[in-house]
Amino acid sequence: MASVAVVQLKSSQDKQENLQASVNYIAKAATAKAGMVCFPEFQMAFSPGSQPPAELAKIAETVKGNFVATLCKEAKKHNVEVVAAIYEKGVGERVYDTAVIISCKGAVASVYRKLHLYDALGFKESKKLLAGKRIEKPIKTAAGNIGVMICYDLRFPEMSRLLAVKGADMLVAPSGWVQGPMKEEHWQTMVKARAIENGSFVVAPDQVGNIYAGRSMVVDPFGAVLLDMGQKEGMEVVELDMGRVAQVRESLPLLKNRRTDVYNLKG
Structure with missing residues (x-):
C-alpha cells in the first residue's frame, strides 16, 4: 500500500507565506503516516492576470533556490517524498512552470517543465511562461513509478500514454485548473480518462479559490474516484493499493492491445 497526501491549496501572492504553508503540510503529512505529499501547480505563488511578466520573473527561483532547498530539508527531516511545483527562472522575463520530485532523503530526483502552455479559452500562459522541451521518464519512488504532468498536459492523452508505456503506474498532475463553463466536468472527465486508458492511478492536486x-x-486504474476534495482547502491522505495496477492491466490489457504496427496514417 502507498499512503499519499494530497494538498488542495489556495496560494497567495506571497511566496514566503506559501512556503511556510507547504512546510506545515509536509509535517502534517508525516504525522498522518503518508509516504508522499503532492502539491498543486502554482504552489510558489498565485499570479493574477494583471501581474506583469517581469514581476513574476522576480518571484521565480532556480531548482537550487531557497524554495526547493527548504522543501528538500523538510522532506529529509520528516522522511517524506514530495511532489512540488515552482516558477523556475527561465529566459528574459518568462519563467518555466516546473514540477520537482523530492526523495525522502531530501534530494531532487526529477525536474519536469510543463510542455503544454494554457493558451486557450481566453488565457495565454505563454505571455509569462516558457514551454518545456521534454517529457521526463517515470521516477521510481516508494509510492510507485511516478510520471509527472502539469494541468493542461492532461488534455493531451499521448503524454500520459508515453509515461505509462515507459513504466508509470501512477500519474501525478499538479494543477491550477481555471473555473469556467463546463470546466469542472472537463477536469473530472480528463482525470478519470487518463486513469482508465492507462490502467494507472492518477493523483491530481489542484488549486482552490x-x-x-x-x-x-x-x-484508481479502473476509474473509481478515491478522493474528490470539493472546494475545501486542506490535505487528505489516500491509501493506494499499487497491486491494483497489475490486476487492472491484466483484466483490461489496453497497453498490450495497442496496434502500434498500424498506428501510421497513410494517404
Missing part, C-alpha cells in the same frame, strides 16, 4: 476550480482528485 482565486480563479481555480478545486476538486483535487485521486482516481
Whole structure:
C-alpha cells in the first residue's frame, strides 16, 4: 500500500507565506503516516492576470533556490517524498512552470517543465511562461513509478500514454485548473480518462479559490474516484493499493492491445 497526501491549496501572492504553508503540510503529512505529499501547480505563488511578466520573473527561483532547498530539508527531516511545483527562472522575463520530485532523503530526483502552455479559452500562459522541451521518464519512488504532468498536459492523452508505456503506474498532475463553463466536468472527465486508458492511478492536486476550480482528485486504474476534495482547502491522505495496477492491466490489457504496427496514417 502507498499512503499519499494530497494538498488542495489556495496560494497567495506571497511566496514566503506559501512556503511556510507547504512546510506545515509536509509535517502534517508525516504525522498522518503518508509516504508522499503532492502539491498543486502554482504552489510558489498565485499570479493574477494583471501581474506583469517581469514581476513574476522576480518571484521565480532556480531548482537550487531557497524554495526547493527548504522543501528538500523538510522532506529529509520528516522522511517524506514530495511532489512540488515552482516558477523556475527561465529566459528574459518568462519563467518555466516546473514540477520537482523530492526523495525522502531530501534530494531532487526529477525536474519536469510543463510542455503544454494554457493558451486557450481566453488565457495565454505563454505571455509569462516558457514551454518545456521534454517529457521526463517515470521516477521510481516508494509510492510507485511516478510520471509527472502539469494541468493542461492532461488534455493531451499521448503524454500520459508515453509515461505509462515507459513504466508509470501512477500519474501525478499538479494543477491550477481555471473555473469556467463546463470546466469542472472537463477536469473530472480528463482525470478519470487518463486513469482508465492507462490502467494507472492518477493523483491530481489542484488549486482552490482565486480563479481555480478545486476538486483535487485521486482516481484508481479502473476509474473509481478515491478522493474528490470539493472546494475545501486542506490535505487528505489516500491509501493506494499499487497491486491494483497489475490486476487492472491484466483484466483490461489496453497497453498490450495497442496496434502500434498500424498506428501510421497513410494517404
